Amino acid sequence: MNHVPVMTVPAARSEPPAAAARPAPELSVIVPTYGEHDNVPLLVERLRRTLEGRDWEVIFVDDNSPDGTAAAARALGASDARVRCIRRIGRRGLAGACLEGMLASQARYVAVMDADLQHDESLLTGMLDRLRQEDVDLVVASRYVAGGSAESFSRLRARASRLATDLARRVLRVALSDPMSGFFMIRRERFEELAPALSSQGFKILLDIVATGRGRLRIAELPYVFRERVHGESKLDSRVALDFVALVVAKLTNDAVSFRFLLFCLVGLTGIGIHMAVLDLAHERGALGFGLAQTIATVSAITWNFVLNNMFTYRDQRLTGLGFFTGLIRFQVICAVGAIANVGIAQWIYGYDHGWWLAGLAGALMGAVWNYVVSAAFVWRQR
Numbered sequence: 001m002n003h004v005p006v007m008t009v010p011a012a013r014s015e016p017p018a019a020a021a022r023p024a025p026e027l028s029v030i031v032p033t034y035g036e037h038d039n040v041p042l043l044v045e046r047l048r049r050t051l052e053g054r055d056w057e058v059i060f061v062d063d064n065s066p067d068g069t070a071a072a073a074r075a076l077g078a079s080d081a082r083v084r085c086i087r088r089i090g091r092r093g094l095a096g097a098c099l100e101g102m103l104a105s106q107a108r109y110v111a112v113m114d115a116d117l118q119h120d121e122s123l124l125t126g127m128l129d130r131l132r133q134e135d136v137d138l139v140v141a142s143r144y145v146a147g148g149s150a151e152s153f154s155r156l157r158a159r160a161s162r163l164a165t166d167l168a169r170r171v172l173r174v175a176l177s178d179p180m181s182g183f184f185m186i187r188r189e190r191f192e193e194l195a196p197a198l199s200s201q202g203f204k205i206l207l208d209i210v211a212t213g214r215g216r217l218r219i220a221e222l223p224y225v226f227r228e229r230v231h232g233e234s235k236l237d238s239r240v241a242l243d244f245v246a247l248v249v250a251k252l253t254n255d256a257v258s259f260r261f262l263l264f265c266l267v268g269l270t271g272i273g274i275h276m277a278v279l280d281l282a283h284e285r286g287a288l289g290f291g292l293a294q295t296i297a298t299v300s301a302i303t304w305n306f307v308l309n310n311m312f313t314y315r316d317q318r319l320t321g322l323g324f325f326t327g328l329i330r331f332q333v334i335c336a337v338g339a340i341a342n343v344g345i346a347q348w349i350y351g352y353d354h355g356w357w358l359a360g361l362a363g364a365l366m367g368a369v370w371n372y373v374v375s376a377a378f379v380w381r382q383r
């Protein structure tokens with residue numbers, strides 16, 4: 001008998017066995033993070049418990065936090081494929097992170113919640129069951145329906161939150177008790193339809209979704225109690241108020257006035273104040289001649305505008321180090337050309353005898369648009 005030796009080469013050792021195709025999970029929980037290293041394992045543990053027996057995954061979207069939040073998420077993901085992480089480099093912002101996470105999902109339903117354990121994860125199953133009933137597109141966890149609350153809020157923050165809620169309801173006709181909530185679940189299909197019109201700037205992703213949906217979304221609200229943050233600290237500050245105003249204006253004008261352009265103009269208005277103050281100091285109080293004083297005032301105002309725009313308008317693409325200085329020089333040059341365009345247009349209109357104020361306004365607007373468009377392309381390189 002011819003003995004054929006059986007090959008016992010461990011061929012499959014180095015390659016994992018080909019796994020069967022695995023469908024996307026039913027639910028993706030999107031968790032934006034910045035500096036949440038200590039909270040990530042705790043949240044994952046709670047999700048495992050709450051969502052036991054369900055078909056889910058969690059996608060952390062981390063903006064390259066210095067505390068190693070992304071690494072903490074990856075460490076968990078190594079042994080549990082339900083834990084995923086998107087690490088964004090060179091970008092910052094809550095709304096943008098949420099959008100990106102939701103767009104990375106393949107699930108039928110997507111939820112958004114904070115990493116800091118302030119959102120009650122046990123609500124997720126109720127939200128999911130509500131969406132499965134087919135009669136709603138979006139379920140919002142609300143602090144302001146019976147049974148919900150936000151007791152951990154300071155009085156000032158509670159008042160600000162109420163005021164913004166009121167404004168959103170009246171001005172944007174958003175019929176939600178808690179449009180500022182950062183905790184909700186939506187059919188991914190519906191979200192995908194709206195996604196191209198959503199702003200990646202700011203904090204108010206839910207408000208943006210609902211305002212952009214213009215009454216076409218079927219919404220349900222579930223009460224929850226906003227808990228106290230245990231580890232780390234809140235990243236939301238007074239800039240949130242500015243973001244809110246810009247979002248309201250953008251939605252009111254059907255996105256004609258973009259979020260960034262509005263911030264850019266607001267910054268420009270403060271620049272006028274700086275210009276006048278410096279002119280007063282250098283010419284009126286100081287001994288400089290008008291021409292020189294006006295030049296110094298102009299350069300000061302442009303520098304001021306640059307710093308503020310870099311801080312607020314383009315905080316998601318903030319220039320630092322050497323880039324800050326080359327950006328400043330470019331911005332000075334662009335604004336100088338803008339000033340020439342401004343005066344040219346104003347004089348041309350004035351020539352047609354339309355009155356000084358109309359001519360002045362048109363010139364200023366022309367200058368602002370020029371400065372905005374050109375600096376977006378050559379200073380901050382908008383994506």
Ligand code: GDD
Pocket residue numbers: 031032033034035036061062063092093094097113114115116118161180181182183203233234235236
């Ligand atoms: N990726 C990313 N990038 N995540 C961020 C950023 C950012 O720039 N800023 C904040 N986050 C993450 C935090 O790590 C946290 O998981 C979540 O977004 C909420 O941030 P907090 O700093 O904890 O915000 P908050 O508790 O003050 O505000 C929350 O409650 C508000 C209700 O008043 C948020 O849920 C708001 O969306 C909500 O409106």
Ligand code: MN
Pocket residue numbers: 114116118229234
């Ligand atoms: Mn928080």
